[in-house]
Amino acid sequence: MKNSILLFVLLLSLTLASCTKKTPEPVKIPDNNSDFAFLSLTAAKEVLVVGEQTDITATANGSGLTYEWTAPIGILSGEGKTIQFTACCEGDHPVTCKVKDSKGNSSEKTINIFANP
Numbered sequence: 001m002k003n004s005i006l007l008f009v010l011l012l013s014l015t016l017a018s019c020t021k022k023t024p025e026p027v028k029i030p031d032n033n034s035d036f037a038f039l040s041l042t043a044a045k046e047v048l049v050v051g052e053q054t055d056i057t058a059t060a061n062g063s064g065l066t067y068e069w070t071a072p073i074g075i076l077s078g079e080g081k082t083i084q085f086t087a088c089c090e091g092d093h094p095v096t097c098k099v100k101d102s103k104g105n106s107s108e109k110t111i112n113i114f115a116n117p
Contacts, residue, residue, distance in 0.1 A: 036062035038099045038107035048087045048115045056095055056111060057082045064102025071095045074113070087115030 038060045045054040058067055058081050067083075069076050074093045075086040085095055093115060098108040 036060075036101045036103065036105040036107075038109060041097055041109040041111045043085070043095075043111055043113060046111070046113055048113060050087050050090055050115050050117055052115070053084050053086045054113065055082055056085050056097070056113075058097040058099055058109070060099045060107075062099075062101035062103075062105065066100045068098040068100070069095065070098075074115075085113060087113060090115055090117045 038058070040059045041056065042059070043054050043056045045052075048054055056069075060081070065081075067079070067081055069079075069083050071085065071093060073091075074088050074095070076095070077084045077086070085093070087093055091114070093113040094110050095113060096108055096110040098106060100106040
């Protein structure tokens with residue numbers, strides 16, 4: 001009887017040891033933002049006289065970057081990461097740049113240019 005109980009305990013131990021549940025490896029989700037960053041939007045001059053021009057530069061990191069510039073008033077010229085803005089009239093002139101990368105990430109920033117008469 002002792003041998004039967006010992007054999008039963010041994011078989012039970014082996015069975016339980018072989019049925020241990022393995023924890024699956026966590027799934028790694030790629031981070032599309034890992035190399036994309038819109039760092040800054042700066043102007044050579046933020047206060048102009050009407051009719052004066054300034055360079056505005058977008059600084060960003062990433063691959064395949066494209067730049068989309070908009071301004072409700074004033075004149076934008078050029079393309080890419082640096083454009084020229086000309087103040088057409090007195091007052092505040094918000095200039096916005098939207099940067100996109102080849103992975104579909106995007107971000108935008110706005111800088112305000114003020115024009116004196």
